[in-house]
Amino acid sequence: KSTRSFENSFQIFPRNQKMFKLIILSLVMCYSFEGVATTYISKILALPSDSPNPDIPPGFVLIDVDLNQGAGGKYIYLAYKTTDSLCEALTGLDLEGGSSNDFSFQPGFDKIDQDLNQGAWGKYVYAYTTSNTARPPLKEVAVIVGDTRHTYPPDSSWIRINQDANEGAGGKFIYVIYKTSY
Numbered sequence: 001k002s003t004r005s006f007e008n009s010f011q012i013f014p015r016n017q018k019m020f021k022l023i024i025l026s027l028v029m030c031y032s033f034e035g036v037a038t039t040y041i042s043k044i045l046a047l048p049s050d051s052p053n054p055d056i057p058p059g060f061v062l063i064d065v066d067l068n069q070g071a072g073g074k075y076i077y078l079a080y081k082t083t084d085s086l087c088e089a090l091t092g093l094d095l096e097g098g099s100s101n102d103f104s105f106q107p108g109f110d111k112i113d114q115d116l117n118q119g120a121w122g123k124y125v126y127a128y129t130t131s132n133t134a135r136p137p138l139k140e141v142a143v144i145v146g147d148t149r150h151t152y153p154p155d156s157s158w159i160r161i162n163q164d165a166n167e168g169a170g171g172k173f174i175y176v177i178y179k180t181s182y
Contacts, residue, residue, distance in 0.1 A: 038181065040089035041138040043081040044129055046114035048074045065143040071171025073119030078127070078176070080141050089137035092130035093178055095163035097123040108132050122169025127176070136180035145172045153177045 047054040047062075052075050056062050060079040067076040083089060096105050101115060101124040109128035116125040142158070143165075144151055151173050153160050158177045165174040 038086075039082045039084060039139065040086060040181070041080050041093075041141055041178075042083035042085075042088045042090060044090065044093065044112060044127065044141065045079045046112050046116060046127060047077045047079055048114060048118055049077065051075065054079075063141065063143050065145060065174070067116045067143065067165045067174055068118070068120045068169065069145060069166070069172045069174060071117070071120040071122060071166050071169035073117065073121070073169065076114070076116050076118060078141065078143065086137060089131065090129050091132050091135035091137050091180075092128075093138060093141065093161065093176065094128050095125055095161050095165060095176060096128065097125040097163050097167045100124060101126075106130075116165045117167070117169050120166070120169035120171065122171075123167045125163065125165055125167060136182050138178050139181050140179040142177050144175050144177055146175075147172065149173050151175060 045057065045060060047056070049055070052066065054062065054075065054077050056079055060081050063078045063080070065077070067078070068074060092109065094106070094109065095116070096103065105111060105128045109130045112127040112129065114126070116127065117123060144153060149164065157179055159179070161176045165176060166172060
């Protein structure tokens with residue numbers, strides 16, 4: 001009868017020990033909180049529209065702030081879907097702006113293929129998400145609007161993405177903010 005500990009069982013795969021530990025840690029992280037009554041963000045969409053009333057896909061919640069506010073162009077809104085499963089949660093959200101729409105972002109992030117400045121003649125701005133289990137899950141997402149770049153979240157529990165969603169378009173300063181589970 002074997003009495004090897006969990007830690008000693010990693011010796012089975014000495015060459016890939018780090019990778020094996022990461023996989024096990026990810027599984028433990030993912031499933032150890034299942035059943036806890038918590039809601040996470042599982043998907044984020046950017047919704048372009050010709051009117052201030054975008055079509056919202058079933059199961060999504062609209063963040064009712066036009067990302068092109070004060071700049072013209074298309075009405076662009078973010079919408080998100082929630083889940084009770086930590087395994088389906090997004091763990092990262094970021095925005096990137098540039099002078100062309102063909103730029104790459106951090107490895108492991110997926111691009112939301114919608115220019116957030118469409119038709120407003122500003123920089124190309126795209127959102128990116130990840131589900132990397134080494135990061136805390138997203139619990140809330142919102143958008144804040146101000147007249148200066150010194151527009152900040154209502155309190156320190158929110159994280160502001162420093163990329164102005166309206167950069168170069170001449171409209172309001174618009175920032176996406178979010179909360180994580182820890």
